[in-house]
Amino acid sequence: MTLNRADCEALDAKDPLAPARDRFILPEGLIYMVGNSLGALPKETAARMDRAVRQEWGQNLVTGWNRDNWVDLPYRVGAKIAKLVGAGADEVIATDSTSINIFKLVVGALALRPGRSKIITEPGNFPTDLYVLQGIRDLLPDRVTLEVVERTRLLDAVDKDTALVLLTQVHYKTGEVLDMARVTRAVQAKGALILWDLSHSTGAIPVDLNGANADLAVGCGYKFLNGGPGAPAFLYVAKRHQDQIAPPITAWFGHASPFEFSDHYQPAPGIVRNMTGTPAVLGLSALDASLDVWDQVDMATVRLKSLELGNIFIEQVEARCTAHGFRLASPRDDSRGSQVSFYHEHGYPVMQALIAHGVVGDFRAPDILRFAITPLYQRYVDIWDAAERIGEVMESGAWQRPEFARRAAVT
Amino acid sequence: MTLNRADCEALDAKDPLAPARDRFILPEGLIYMVGNSLGALPKETAARMDRAVRQEWGQNLVTGWNRDNWVDLPYRVGAKIAKLVGAGADEVIATDSTSINIFKLVVGALALRPGRSKIITEPGNFPTDLYVLQGIRDLLPDRVTLEVVERTRLLDAVDKDTALVLLTQVHYKTGEVLDMARVTRAVQAKGALILWDLSHSTGAIPVDLNGANADLAVGCGYKFLNGGPGAPAFLYVAKRHQDQIAPPITAWFGHASPFEFSDHYQPAPGIVRNMTGTPAVLGLSALDASLDVWDQVDMATVRLKSLELGNIFIEQVEARCTAHGFRLASPRDDSRGSQVSFYHEHGYPVMQALIAHGVVGDFRAPDILRFAITPLYQRYVDIWDAAERIGEVMESGAWQRPEFARRAAVT
Numbered sequence: 001m002t003l004n005r006a007d008c009e010a011l012d013a014k015d016p017l018a019p020a021r022d023r024f025i026l027p028e029g030l031i032y033m034v035g036n037s038l039g040a041l042p043k044e045t046a047a048r049m050d051r052a053v054r055q056e057w058g059q060n061l062v063t064g065w066n067r068d069n070w071v072d073l074p075y076r077v078g079a080k081i082a083k084l085v086g087a088g089a090d091e092v093i094a095t096d097s098t099s100i101n102i103f104k105l106v107v108g109a110l111a112l113r114p115g116r117s118k119i120i121t122e123p124g125n126f127p128t129d130l131y132v133l134q135g136i137r138d139l140l141p142d143r144v145t146l147e148v149v150e151r152t153r154l155l156d157a158v159d160k161d162t163a164l165v166l167l168t169q170v171h172y173k174t175g176e177v178l179d180m181a182r183v184t185r186a187v188q189a190k191g192a193l194i195l196w197d198l199s200h201s202t203g204a205i206p207v208d209l210n211g212a213n214a215d216l217a218v219g220c221g222y223k224f225l226n227g228g229p230g231a232p233a234f235l236y237v238a239k240r241h242q243d244q245i246a247p248p249i250t251a252w253f254g255h256a257s258p259f260e261f262s263d264h265y266q267p268a269p270g271i272v273r274n275m276t277g278t279p280a281v282l283g284l285s286a287l288d289a290s291l292d293v294w295d296q297v298d299m300a301t302v303r304l305k306s307l308e309l310g311n312i313f314i315e316q317v318e319a320r321c322t323a324h325g326f327r328l329a330s331p332r333d334d335s336r337g338s339q340v341s342f343y344h345e346h347g348y349p350v351m352q353a354l355i356a357h358g359v360v361g362d363f364r365a366p367d368i369l370r371f372a373i374t375p376l377y378q379r380y381v382d383i384w385d386a387a388e389r390i391g392e393v394m395e396s397g398a399w400q401r402p403e404f405a406r407r408a409a410v411t
Numbered sequence: 412m413t414l415n416r417a418d419c420e421a422l423d424a425k426d427p428l429a430p431a432r433d434r435f436i437l438p439e440g441l442i443y444m445v446g447n448s449l450g451a452l453p454k455e456t457a458a459r460m461d462r463a464v465r466q467e468w469g470q471n472l473v474t475g476w477n478r479d480n481w482v483d484l485p486y487r488v489g490a491k492i493a494k495l496v497g498a499g500a501d502e503v504i505a506t507d508s509t510s511i512n513i514f515k516l517v518v519g520a521l522a523l524r525p526g527r528s529k530i531i532t533e534p535g536n537f538p539t540d541l542y543v544l545q546g547i548r549d550l551l552p553d554r555v556t557l558e559v560v561e562r563t564r565l566l567d568a569v570d571k572d573t574a575l576v577l578l579t580q581v582h583y584k585t586g587e588v589l590d591m592a593r594v595t596r597a598v599q600a601k602g603a604l605i606l607w608d609l610s611h612s613t614g615a616i617p618v619d620l621n622g623a624n625a626d627l628a629v630g631c632g633y634k635f636l637n638g639g640p641g642a643p644a645f646l647y648v649a650k651r652h653q654d655q656i657a658p659p660i661t662a663w664f665g666h667a668s669p670f671e672f673s674d675h676y677q678p679a680p681g682i683v684r685n686m687t688g689t690p691a692v693l694g695l696s697a698l699d700a701s702l703d704v705w706d707q708v709d710m711a712t713v714r715l716k717s718l719e720l721g722n723i724f725i726e727q728v729e730a731r732c733t734a735h736g737f738r739l740a741s742p743r744d745d746s747r748g749s750q751v752s753f754y755h756e757h758g759y760p761v762m763q764a765l766i767a768h769g770v771v772g773d774f775r776a777p778d779i780l781r782f783a784i785t786p787l788y789q790r791y792v793d794i795w796d797a798a799e800r801i802g803e804v805m806e807s808g809a810w811q812r813p814e815f816a817r818r819a820a821v822t
Contacts, residue, residue, distance in 0.1 A: 025470075053457050058457065062773065070641075096511070100511060132661060138659075231691075233688070251510030263559070276508060281639070282639050
């Protein structure tokens with residue numbers, strides 16, 4: 001039995017997460033389903049940025065490093081993220097970009113597995129993960145080999161020469177979720193390390209790095225964490241590895257005593273050595289404020305609503321659009337992250353037409369339509385309305401209008 | 412014949428740069444002389460950040476990548492910086508931190524000098540420059556040797572095994588300026604490359620990278636460019652090297668076609684391959700706006716005023732404080748950058764006392780008092796008043812009060 005719009009209104013009325021939506025600034029009339037690419041702006045983040053720019057920078061100037069505690073931002077933000085990924089407060093820092101953090105942790109982890117040279121990942125991983133590994137292999141040809149192995153055979157490829165496996169927990173195209181605990185156990189059973197890319201997990205699904213005994217992780221600040229465009233990323237190093245890892249970019253904020261201005265590098269103990277240059281205070285301030293939205297939110301509740309919204313979206317879109325060539329690319333069950341993707345042969349013009357009709361998802365080449373589920377600021381009726389509008393665009397053939405034809409895509 | 416305050420007022424009255432000060436937001440009653448650590452906030456930057464947060468992020472959301480041209484920010488900002496350092500618009504990008512850019516360019520440049528292994532720098536260089544090189548040596552022990560050679564003997568150490576010399580043009584402690592053209596010629600005469608760290612040069616003194624035939628450069632966005640705390644840094648690669656350099660962090664924004672989401676890394680042609688992860692849009696937006704201050708300003712005029720302000724400051728501080736243990740650490744002549752430093756045995760408590768009395772400089776261990784000269788927002792009377800207040804703090808012995816005694820310092 002299918003839902004109608006009144007059912008969705010009823011679900012919104014009893015939704016414990018409904019108040020969270022009021023903490024965001026959202027454009028009128030738009031159904032925004034790209035929170036897995038760029039999360040929406042929390043109201044308190046807008047206010048915080050006013051303060052960070054006009055008061056902290058403008059009035060306090062260089063004393064902001066102490067007075068406004070800029071110097072601790074990577075750790076304070078890290079501790080907030082740690083709560084969302086099942087890590088200790090001293091196991092996560094917010095710094096640099098996801099790409100740079102992958103580089104640092106992969107190269108740094110070679111010191112944890114001397115004598116082992118193989119790094120393994122899967123084809124179709126998020127491109128930057130693959131690219132960074134290819135660069136590391138080319139940089140250290142005598143030290144590193146790279147194997148890109150299909151998911152079905154990947155764990156079999158892990159052997160006694162394997163130093164590290166890099167996997168993205170939630171696939172950026174399909175939203176399929178890997179079982180972190182099971183994969184971690186299998187990789188570690190061969191003596192290798194696992195590095196989890198949590199870019200599409202953090203703030204999207206419950207994550208328990210410590211519970212899974214994970215070794216290393218990285219993740220993104222601007223997707224489900226709503227940190228703003230190009231927000232700083234984060235990295236996690238399990239406590240047990242922190243004093244052995246040897247990050248290759250040895251810069252002053254990773255020094256044991258940066259303000260002694262010594263000529264000789266001495267890595268800081270603990271997570272701090274994974275810092276590099278001067279922290280990006282404006283970006284970190286935005287991310288710091290955005291993370292406060294999670295204070296009054298329970299991740300299990302978020303996950304429950306995420307799955308419900310996704311299920312409704314799948315049901316409604318399939319009912320309206322299967323005849324128009326939509327084919328589900330995401331899992332139907334709870335091995336789906338917080339997004340729903342469909343294959344469509346003409347994905348590019350279809351998405352352009354949807355955006356023009358107020359349903360904003362994104363397109364991933366060659367044929368994926370992605371729709372993010374963000375329970376903090378999406379209502380049940382939004383999902384219903386989105387499906388209805390998608391049905392109208394397909395039914396009317398509006399997507400075939402010439403203005404939606406393919407041009408250079410950026411997002 | 413020494414100046415008096417009325418003379419400084421007269422100089423301000425005819426100063427062609429006087430209008431620039433009105434473009435900044437400055438705290439009342441403070442004489443700010445730390446623009447070489449964190450530049451002041453331009454008014455238009457505060458306005459731009461409102462727009463970047465509330466309109467671009469908040470309302471345009473992910474479409475900001477195209478609609479607000481976020482995707483071009485590293486290049487647009489780079490082109491503005493290029494004008495200040497004598498580079499082509501397609502030779503500079505704004506990205507990452509200075510530390511990370513040093514790592515990328517040094518490792519990347521090894522491909523330009525195959526068979527050469529030696530990297531040379533000087534002791535007392537800014538610590539992160541030394542630290543990053545030490546990390547590269549440890550990462551590539553079979554490929555790289557590092558020699559840290561005193562300035563007086565440095566050029567003699569450059570030989571046919573030397574791949575690269577890294578020097579900071581303006582010394583962070585003393586403000587001494589190296590002759591870029593002469594040093595570049597001497598290094599290149601041995602077939603080596605030069606990488607200039609312009610952190611204390613850019614926006615401080617006229618720089619002509621192309622005129623000097625420089626190979627590579629990096630620099631900082633948050634000092635004399637006023638880009639805000641932890642602003643993105645920049646890097647320069649001379650046109651002739653752009654298609655041979657091989658940056659080691661091969662990430663998606665450096666890919667020839669990032670939005671094809673291919674599994675295989677293909678470096679972009681030109682400067683673009685030196686990009687890494689997703690650009691830090693908020694930080695880049697601030698830096699972009701701050702650079703517009705330079706539109707109506709001539710660098711030669713800035714330099715002239717900088718030297719005049721510095722000369723007056725030296726004269727006035729020496730007259731008042733030589734008896735109290737101040738000793739000039741900076742050059743007296745025009746080989747001085749845009750700062751004046753003094754040695755003082757008790758530098759830490761002296762600087763704390765000065766800050767408490769409204770003259771904000773900074774302390775660099777073990778014994779340096781630094782005072783930045785920033786002609787865009789400093790008046791002649793500010794310099795006179797600063798010297799007078801410093802004299803009063805020393806004469807009164809106020810700096811010996813227990814509240815100024817050494818604690819953990821951050822800036």
